[in-house]
Amino acid sequence: MDDVRKSPDQGSNPADSNKGKHEDLSFARHLFFGEVEDDEVFPYPDGLSDEERETLALLLEPLDRFLRERIEDGDVDHDSLLEPALIDELKEMGLFGLQIAEEHGGLGLSNTGYARLFERISATDASIAVTLGAHNSIGLKGILIFGTDAQKEQYLPDLSGGDKVAAFCLTEPSSGSDAASIRTRAKLSEDGEHWILDGSKMWITNGGFADLFTVFAQTQIEVDGEMKDRITAFIVERDFGGVESGPEEHKLGIKGSSTTTIHFDGCKVPKQNVLGEVGGGFKVAMTILNNGRFGLAAGCVGGAKRLIGLAATYANERKQFGKSLSDFGLIKKKFAEMALMTYAAESMTYMTCGLMDKGGRDYAIEAAMSKVAASEAMWIIANECLQVMGGLGYSKEYVFERFVRDGRINIIFEGTNEILRLFIALSGIQAPGEHLRELVAALKNPWENYGMVLTELVSRVRSRVITEELDHAHTKLKRAAVHIEDKAEAFGQAVERLLRHFGKKIIDEQMLLERVADIAIDLYAMIAVVSRATRALDQNRKHAAHECKLASVFCEQADRRIRRRLRALEQGRKNGDEALREIADALFEHGGYVPEHPVL
Structure with a gap:
C-alpha cells in the first residue's frame, strides 16, 4: 500500500481537542462547527452483512x-395505472416487506440493502418505484419506528405480504x-374509545387502492393547563368506514402510480391506533420523512446511471460530420459532468445508508443532503441525456422523455x-448557535467560567494554526483532503x-441560508467521494484509478463553488x-x- 497513515503513537492533532465536545451530533452537524470527524466516515461504510449480501x-x-x-421488453403502458396483476407479481416477489423484520414475514433489509434494491427498480420504472x-x-x-408491539403484530404481517397496502396522509x-x-x-368520542376523524388529504400515493393509512390530524391536548391543538398520528384502516378516495390525478409523470385525494368523514379510529403519543404526531411525521429520503436518493441514482x-451507447454509435458524437468536446464535457454528479450522489447516498445502519445518531441532515443532491443530479442528467439524443430523445419511442417527466x-x-435546504441550514446551525450562546453567557463572568473560556480560546487558536489533510484519505487524494479541511x-x-x-x-435570511446549505452539501459530498475512492484504492478495485479521478475533479470543482459562496456570505446583504x-x-x-409592454 503506497499511502502513509498516521498511527496513534505518531502524535495527535491538537485541534482534535475540539472534537468530542459534541459527540452526540451526527457527522454533518459537526461540519457546521468546522469539524471533520474522519473516523466516522473512514473507511467508507458498507452496511451489508454477509447474510444480507x-x-x-x-x-x-x-x-x-x-x-x-x-417491464423493459414487455407491453407495460408506462402512461397508464399499473395493472393489478403486475402489482400482485410485485407482492409475490416480497417487495412489499423489504424492511419489515422476518418475524413479521418481511425480508428485514437494512437501509443499505433497501437502497440497493430500490435503485434497481427505479432504473426501470419510476411508477413502480413510487408505488x-x-x-x-x-x-x-x-x-x-413508533408502533407498539401490539400494532406491529396486528399490521406488519399483512403489510409485508402486500395483503394490505399502505399510504402516507400528511399533505x-x-x-x-x-x-x-x-x-x-x-376528536375523542363520548365514550373515549375512538377518535372521530374528519378532513381531507391530497397527493396521496397509492390512494386509489391502499388499505391502511398513516394519517395526521389536529387534536386537542392540555398544555400548561390550557387546551391547545397538537398533531397526532393515527393508523387508519379503510375498513373502519368513513374513508373515501377521490378520482385519480392527471400528472406530468409517474402516471402508473395511483395519486388521489383521501376524504375522512366521521371515520371511527380505535384509541389504540394512535401512533406514538397523542400530540406527538409532528415528530412522527418528520421522523418518517427524514428516515425515508435515502430511498428516494437511491432511486434517483439508479435512474441517472x-x-x-x-x-x-448512442453517442458512440451516432455519426455526425464523419465522427462519433462521443468524439466531440462538448459531448465529452456533458458526460464527464454527469459522471461527477452521479458519483457524488451515489457516494453520499450509500454513506448515509451506512451511517444510518450503524445507528446511534440522528442522520436526518445527511439524508436530506443526499435527497437534494441526487434529485437535482437526476433532473439535470435526464435533460442532458435527452439533449444528446436530439429529436429521438423527444420521441416516446425511447425512455428519455419519460424519465424527464418522471424525474x-x-x-x-x-x-x-x-x-430541505432551509432544514439543512437551520438544523445545522442550531448546535453552533446554542454553543455560542453558552460562550457569550460565560464571557459575562469569565473568572467564574475560566475553564470553559480557556478551553474555547485554545481550541480556536489551534484550529486556525494547524490545518491538516484528512488522516485516513489516500495519499493520491491528498489535495482533495486539504480542500476539505480548509473549507470545513x-x-x-x-x-x-x-x-x-x-x-x-x-431564520429570515433565506438566500444566505441557501448558500449555507449548498456549502454543507458540497462538503458532505467531498467527504463521501474521497472516502469511497480511498476504499477503492486501498482494495485495488478494478476502476480505482477512475474513482480517484472522479473524486479529485469533483473536489476541485466543489472547492471553487464553496469559495464563491463563502465570499457571498462574507459580503452579507x-x-x-x-x-x-x-x-x-x-x-x-x-x-x-415588468415591463409588460413588448420590446419596441
Missing part, C-alpha cells in the same frame, strides 16, 4: 429478470411543506428541495459570523441579494412580468 444476491437475479422481461416507496418508505415506516389543500398547518381534525449508459417530481416530494474550517467560521451578526433573525428582492417585489406588486 446473500439475501440480496438471491433477490436481485429474479428481480433483474422480471424488470427486463416483464413501492410510498408503501415501504413512508406508508408503513411509522409502525416500524392537505391548505398545507404542503408547512405540515404544522394541517386542518384535518380528530441507466440514462447515462443508454446515452453513451421532475423528485425535486418536489418528500420535502421540496427549497424547504472556513465554513465553521462563516457560520459563527452569521450567528453573531443575525442571531435569531438568521451586499452580495446582490437585495437587488433580487427588489426585482421580485416589483413583479409581485405588479402581478406579473
Whole structure:
C-alpha cells in the first residue's frame, strides 16, 4: 500500500481537542462547527452483512429478470395505472416487506440493502418505484419506528405480504411543506374509545387502492393547563368506514402510480391506533420523512446511471460530420459532468445508508443532503441525456422523455428541495448557535467560567494554526483532503459570523441560508467521494484509478463553488441579494412580468 497513515503513537492533532465536545451530533452537524470527524466516515461504510449480501444476491437475479422481461421488453403502458396483476407479481416477489423484520414475514433489509434494491427498480420504472416507496418508505415506516408491539403484530404481517397496502396522509389543500398547518381534525368520542376523524388529504400515493393509512390530524391536548391543538398520528384502516378516495390525478409523470385525494368523514379510529403519543404526531411525521429520503436518493441514482449508459451507447454509435458524437468536446464535457454528479450522489447516498445502519445518531441532515443532491443530479442528467439524443430523445419511442417527466417530481416530494435546504441550514446551525450562546453567557463572568473560556480560546487558536489533510484519505487524494479541511474550517467560521451578526433573525435570511446549505452539501459530498475512492484504492478495485479521478475533479470543482459562496456570505446583504428582492417585489406588486409592454 503506497499511502502513509498516521498511527496513534505518531502524535495527535491538537485541534482534535475540539472534537468530542459534541459527540452526540451526527457527522454533518459537526461540519457546521468546522469539524471533520474522519473516523466516522473512514473507511467508507458498507452496511451489508454477509447474510444480507446473500439475501440480496438471491433477490436481485429474479428481480433483474422480471424488470427486463416483464417491464423493459414487455407491453407495460408506462402512461397508464399499473395493472393489478403486475402489482400482485410485485407482492409475490416480497417487495412489499423489504424492511419489515422476518418475524413479521418481511425480508428485514437494512437501509443499505433497501437502497440497493430500490435503485434497481427505479432504473426501470419510476411508477413502480413510487408505488413501492410510498408503501415501504413512508406508508408503513411509522409502525416500524413508533408502533407498539401490539400494532406491529396486528399490521406488519399483512403489510409485508402486500395483503394490505399502505399510504402516507400528511399533505392537505391548505398545507404542503408547512405540515404544522394541517386542518384535518380528530376528536375523542363520548365514550373515549375512538377518535372521530374528519378532513381531507391530497397527493396521496397509492390512494386509489391502499388499505391502511398513516394519517395526521389536529387534536386537542392540555398544555400548561390550557387546551391547545397538537398533531397526532393515527393508523387508519379503510375498513373502519368513513374513508373515501377521490378520482385519480392527471400528472406530468409517474402516471402508473395511483395519486388521489383521501376524504375522512366521521371515520371511527380505535384509541389504540394512535401512533406514538397523542400530540406527538409532528415528530412522527418528520421522523418518517427524514428516515425515508435515502430511498428516494437511491432511486434517483439508479435512474441517472441507466440514462447515462443508454446515452453513451448512442453517442458512440451516432455519426455526425464523419465522427462519433462521443468524439466531440462538448459531448465529452456533458458526460464527464454527469459522471461527477452521479458519483457524488451515489457516494453520499450509500454513506448515509451506512451511517444510518450503524445507528446511534440522528442522520436526518445527511439524508436530506443526499435527497437534494441526487434529485437535482437526476433532473439535470435526464435533460442532458435527452439533449444528446436530439429529436429521438423527444420521441416516446425511447425512455428519455419519460424519465424527464418522471424525474421532475423528485425535486418536489418528500420535502421540496427549497424547504430541505432551509432544514439543512437551520438544523445545522442550531448546535453552533446554542454553543455560542453558552460562550457569550460565560464571557459575562469569565473568572467564574475560566475553564470553559480557556478551553474555547485554545481550541480556536489551534484550529486556525494547524490545518491538516484528512488522516485516513489516500495519499493520491491528498489535495482533495486539504480542500476539505480548509473549507470545513472556513465554513465553521462563516457560520459563527452569521450567528453573531443575525442571531435569531438568521431564520429570515433565506438566500444566505441557501448558500449555507449548498456549502454543507458540497462538503458532505467531498467527504463521501474521497472516502469511497480511498476504499477503492486501498482494495485495488478494478476502476480505482477512475474513482480517484472522479473524486479529485469533483473536489476541485466543489472547492471553487464553496469559495464563491463563502465570499457571498462574507459580503452579507451586499452580495446582490437585495437587488433580487427588489426585482421580485416589483413583479409581485405588479402581478406579473415588468415591463409588460413588448420590446419596441
